[in-house]
Amino acid sequence: MTEMNENPLYLLPEVLLAASAVLGLLLGSWLPRARQWAVGLLAAVACVAGIVAAAVAAAEPARTAFGDAFTIDPVTSTSRIVVLGGTLLVLGVSFGPLRGDPRESEFYVLVQLAALGALMMAGAQDLLLIAAAYLLASIPAYTLAGFRKDGPGTEAALKFYVVGALLGVLMLTGITVLYAAGRGTAYPMLGEALRDAPEVLIATGAIGLLAGVLFKAGGVPAHFWVPDAVQGSSPPVAALLTTLPKIGALAALFRLGDAVFAGSPLPWPALIAVLAAASMTLGNLGAFFQQDVKRLLAYSTISQVGYLLMPVSVAGRSDLAQQALLYYLAAYTVTNLGAFSVVCALPRAHTLDDYRGLAKERPLLAASLVICLLGLVGTPPTSVFLGKLEAFSAAFDGGYAWLVVLAAVNTVASLFYYLRWIVPAVSRGGSSQPAEGNRAARVVAYAAAVVSLGLGIAGGPVLDVLTAPITR
Amino acid sequence: MLTALVFAPTAVAVLLFALPRRTSPTVFRVVWVVMSAVELALVIGLWAGYDSAGGMQYEERARWIPSAGVGYHVGVDGLSLPLLALTGLLFLACAVYSLRENRRIREFAALFLFLETTCLGLFAALDLILFFVFFDLSIVAMYFVIAGWGHRQAARAALKFFLYTFIGSLALLLGFIGLYLAAEPHTFDMVELTEQNPLAGRSVYGALVLLAVVVGLAVKTPTVPFHTWLPPAHVEAPAAGSAILAGVLLKMGTYGFVRIAMPMLPEVWRRYALVLVVIGVVSVLHGALVALAQTDFKRMVAYTSVNHMGYIVLAVGAAAATADGSEQARSLAVTGAVTQMVSHGLLTGALFLLAGVLYERGRTYDMGAYSGLATVAPAFAAMTGIAAFASLGLPGFSGFIAEFQIFTGSLGPRPLATSLSVLGILLTAGLFLRALRQVFTGPLRLPDAPGTPRVFPEIRAHESAAVVPLLVLAVVLGVAPRFMLDVIEPASRSVLELLAR
Numbered sequence: 001m002t003e004m005n006e007n008p009l010y011l012l013p014e015v016l017l018a019a020s021a022v023l024g025l026l027l028g029s030w031l032p033r034a035r036q037w038a039v040g041l042l043a044a045v046a047c048v049a050g051i052v053a054a055a056v057a058a059a060e061p062a063r064t065a066f067g068d069a070f071t072i073d074p075v076t077s078t079s080r081i082v083v084l085g086g087t088l089l090v091l092g093v094s095f096g097p098l099r100g101d102p103r104e105s106e107f108y109v110l111v112q113l114a115a116l117g118a119l120m121m122a123g124a125q126d127l128l129l130i131a132a133a134y135l136l137a138s139i140p141a142y143t144l145a146g147f148r149k150d151g152p153g154t155e156a157a158l159k160f161y162v163v164g165a166l167l168g169v170l171m172l173t174g175i176t177v178l179y180a181a182g183r184g185t186a187y188p189m190l191g192e193a194l195r196d197a198p199e200v201l202i203a204t205g206a207i208g209l210l211a212g213v214l215f216k217a218g219g220v221p222a223h224f225w226v227p228d229a230v231q232g233s234s235p236p237v238a239a240l241l242t243t244l245p246k247i248g249a250l251a252a253l254f255r256l257g258d259a260v261f262a263g264s265p266l267p268w269p270a271l272i273a274v275l276a277a278a279s280m281t282l283g284n285l286g287a288f289f290q291q292d293v294k295r296l297l298a299y300s301t302i303s304q305v306g307y308l309l310m311p312v313s314v315a316g317r318s319d320l321a322q323q324a325l326l327y328y329l330a331a332y333t334v335t336n337l338g339a340f341s342v343v344c345a346l347p348r349a350h351t352l353d354d355y356r357g358l359a360k361e362r363p364l365l366a367a368s369l370v371i372c373l374l375g376l377v378g379t380p381p382t383s384v385f386l387g388k389l390e391a392f393s394a395a396f397d398g399g400y401a402w403l404v405v406l407a408a409v410n411t412v413a414s415l416f417y418y419l420r421w422i423v424p425a426v427s428r429g430g431s432s433q434p435a436e437g438n439r440a441a442r443v444v445a446y447a448a449a450v451v452s453l454g455l456g457i458a459g460g461p462v463l464d465v466l467t468a469p470i471t472r
Numbered sequence: 473m474l475t476a477l478v479f480a481p482t483a484v485a486v487l488l489f490a491l492p493r494r495t496s497p498t499v500f501r502v503v504w505v506v507m508s509a510v511e512l513a514l515v516i517g518l519w520a521g522y523d524s525a526g527g528m529q530y531e532e533r534a535r536w537i538p539s540a541g542v543g544y545h546v547g548v549d550g551l552s553l554p555l556l557a558l559t560g561l562l563f564l565a566c567a568v569y570s571l572r573e574n575r576r577i578r579e580f581a582a583l584f585l586f587l588e589t590t591c592l593g594l595f596a597a598l599d600l601i602l603f604f605v606f607f608d609l610s611i612v613a614m615y616f617v618i619a620g621w622g623h624r625q626a627a628r629a630a631l632k633f634f635l636y637t638f639i640g641s642l643a644l645l646l647g648f649i650g651l652y653l654a655a656e657p658h659t660f661d662m663v664e665l666t667e668q669n670p671l672a673g674r675s676v677y678g679a680l681v682l683l684a685v686v687v688g689l690a691v692k693t694p695t696v697p698f699h700t701w702l703p704p705a706h707v708e709a710p711a712a713g714s715a716i717l718a719g720v721l722l723k724m725g726t727y728g729f730v731r732i733a734m735p736m737l738p739e740v741w742r743r744y745a746l747v748l749v750v751i752g753v754v755s756v757l758h759g760a761l762v763a764l765a766q767t768d769f770k771r772m773v774a775y776t777s778v779n780h781m782g783y784i785v786l787a788v789g790a791a792a793a794t795a796d797g798s799e800q801a802r803s804l805a806v807t808g809a810v811t812q813m814v815s816h817g818l819l820t821g822a823l824f825l826l827a828g829v830l831y832e833r834g835r836t837y838d839m840g841a842y843s844g845l846a847t848v849a850p851a852f853a854a855m856t857g858i859a860a861f862a863s864l865g866l867p868g869f870s871g872f873i874a875e876f877q878i879f880t881g882s883l884g885p886r887p888l889a890t891s892l893s894v895l896g897i898l899l900t901a902g903l904f905l906r907a908l909r910q911v912f913t914g915p916l917r918l919p920d921a922p923g924t925p926r927v928f929p930e931i932r933a934h935e936s937a938a939v940v941p942l943l944v945l946a947v948v949l950g951v952a953p954r955f956m957l958d959v960i961e962p963a964s965r966s967v968l969e970l971l972a973r
Contacts, residue, residue, distance in 0.1 A: 380601075392649050393652060393653060411642055412639045426619075
């Protein structure tokens with residue numbers, strides 16, 4: 001079997017993205033500064049081609065590639081489409097501000113590499129591949145965080161890097177311990193071997209592994225970098241940091257729970273449930289009185305990770321878990337990117353008060369903002385509502401009713417800080433908004449709001465696709 | 473047909489935004505009134521074609537999100553039809569009343585049209601998630617109405633309203649998920665859930681689900697102790713917003729009791745009905761007593777809403793009592809509850825619109841600032857008097873029919889509770905009479921804060937055009953209620969059959 005499945009075409013979306021990144025780097029060295037946008041265009045084409053390839057691959061039955069290292073099943077396929085779609089949106093919002101930047105092509109290349117890391121994390125079925133994907137997703141992201149080379153950006157990058165390096169080392173330690181306990185790194189093998197391995201070893205290994213994966217997901221307790229990195233970096237980078245790596249990390253966690261730790265003596269579901277509870281609660285508490293919009297969104301993403309961890313915690317215990325996670329991931333990605341696009345579209349507006357009078361100046365942009373923020377709350381009929389409904393049902397079904405109640409309470413609490421942003425945006429008067437802005441980002445914001453609504457209203461077919469079983 | 477009825481207002485609301493920005497405000501007003509009138513005509517058409525013995529009618533189904541057990545399913549029966557009609561009428565009244573509204577009329581009209589969709593959709597919904605979607609969207613739309621067009625403290629009041637009712641809606645969602653997971657196969661469809669009765673024999677699970685659903689609906693209704701969002705929201709909301717909030721949105725809670733809680737959770741409902749009876753009585757008495765202490769006219773009307781909703785909760789609680797076998801009496805209680813929803817919608821809607829008239833002239837709701845208005849504005853005084861008398865349950869008005877049925881139906885199974893709540897009638901009578909005496913009789917006195925006009929003009933044509941039909945209908949229902957009771961009674965009997973399982 002090992003000889004049979006070493007076909008690079010199985011990894012076509014990943015290969016396309018990597019090739020386009022390398023090609024973009026070469027192109028960028030030769031192109032004049034005014035024409036560096038071609039690299040961005042190339043990246044966008046690679047994303048679109050990757051989405052098509054992923055969709056084609058999704059129609060085929062699930063399979064593994066390169067031994068048992070990589071798997072192509074609904075989880076991978078959905079993550080691929082969501083990550084690549086999210087990358088497209090990030091490219092869209094960064095097109096305007098980076099136009100003519102001396103390092104324009106480098107930016108696009110880094111974005112693609114970060115996305116590639118997320119893709120690898122989502123599909124990895126081997127601890128060593130997870131470690132490689134972790135580095136691939138992290139290192140470009142550190143660079144992107146400090147891309148502007150200004151004070152806050154440098155601070156953001158440094159903090160991000162130090163925390164990432166520490167947790168990365170912990171993760172490698174965890175992987176080593178798990179290797180020792182299970183005598184292997186491939187999930188199917190580990191899942192068998194861990195059934196009767198010493199519990200202390202499994203627990204140590206799992207906690208180390210969790211540290212790294214949660215760092216990428218931006219969940220409690222590995223969330224300390226999120227607010228500073230998001231506030232310090234430029235809005236497009238902030239959009240990227242809070243969405244793309246999360247998708248890969250949560251898909252990886254889901255797989256770990258489903259294939260590796262399901263049979264182990266470790267109380268993995270309870271552990272994830274507690275982390276989910278902590279993440280949603282602490283994220284919300286942090287967001288309450290923020291004045292800076294990026295910082296507010298940063299905390300909001302931490303709390304969203306909490307909701308996303310609900311289906312992860314019941315992986316393998318509820319039939320609804322998989323579709324709930326995947327649907328919520330897609331809904332969260334588009335809605336969160338929509339909110340960040342609005343931030344990108346108004347580069348001069350930093351605090352909540354700067355949004356006063358937005359509805360009068362730019363009614364459509366204000367409407368998009370309202371849709372995305374109410375969407376993040378989980379107001380029907382946006383897609384996050386349906387995602388939350390699925391996630392709540394899955395957690396309920398898996399026996400975590402207390403977590404569902406806590407999530408509902410947190411949802412109400414989150415309404416408070418989202419409203420603190422919505423109210424100035426739709427109220428009258430206030431400062432004169434700078435008329436200039438990022439047109440591409442505006443279009444992305446409209447598109448994201450429409451998709452977020454549309455995905456919610458027409459969620460039926462999407463959910464149907466997501467229910468197919470994953471490979472074990 | 474039903475789908476068109478529900479979504480047409482939103483479509484028109486979107487069209488309003490397609491019109492150029494310079495369009496004259498008159499166009500928006502006319503479109504709004506015409507659309508509301510068309511909606512009312514459609515509802516009357518529904519009523520004309522409704523067969524009162526036919527159960528669920530005008531049903532429409534579509535696959536929506538089958539893998540999540542969610543479908544698009546709407547229909548009309550004797551419980552929802554009167555409320556649909558009430559919704560159509562009140563929205564038309566508000567559109568007519570707002571003919572002089574100048575502040576951002578396009579957005580105002582669009583919000584109200586959207587709100588009309590959510591209200592009609594909620595009463596027609598036969599799927600729990602569809603119900604929930606409309607439930608939540610009505611909160612969002614009403615939030616913007618209060619925050620955008622309210623009085624001075626509107627932002628705070630709107631936030632309180634949103635947070636409270638949002639907590640309620642999430643509790644409701646938890647209950648719905650509990651029902652969904654208990655059903656086999658998993659479904660959110662109300663008709664199937666009612667047939668399946670999925671929680672039969674599972675007492676703890678059933679009790680928790682009932683708790684979640686009842687808390688969710690009780691916040692919206694609102695009953696004591698979840699009513700504290702109501703007075704500030706009403707006082708700060710614009711008149712038309714208050715009328716809709718009290719007239720239609722509060723009914724979503726009580727409608728939920730008869731549509732969802734009673735038929736789907738019959739066993740636990742019967743077991744815990746006494747709790748609801750107690751909550752109902754406490755709401756009746758607390759609402760009336762606190763209303764008695766108010767000096768602010770609108771706040772007083774708001775508290776009488778708590779009182780009136782209390783009768784409904786009492787009735788649905790008493791209907792569950794099985795000790796007394798007289799089915800007819802219990803059916804009377806449910807019928808009375810639905811009649812009370814309609815009656816309260818008409819009368820409180822009218823009272824809030826009249827409160828708006830008062831505010832527009834004197835710039836305050838404080839009853840102490842007015843006196844002797846009957847001499848300068850006799851028609852206004854007459855309408856307020858009629859609305860107040862009808863609201864306190866005087867025979868000849870719809871309120872009497874409703875409350876009489878509720879008391880007759882509840883007295884057998886719950887004599888003590890019912891006799892206590894009759895005291896509520898006495899208290900409301902006292903407080904309305906006191907308010908009428910203060911504002912309309914005695915020597916003429918007007919608020920003389922700086923900026924208020926020196927004269928108190930009589931009620932204008934468009935204002936009376938909004939209020940008079942509501943009062944006329946209240947009288948018609950009080951004198952000849954048969955045409956509505958014929959619709960409600962079969963439905964309330966079937967609710968009781970479901971409850972007796």
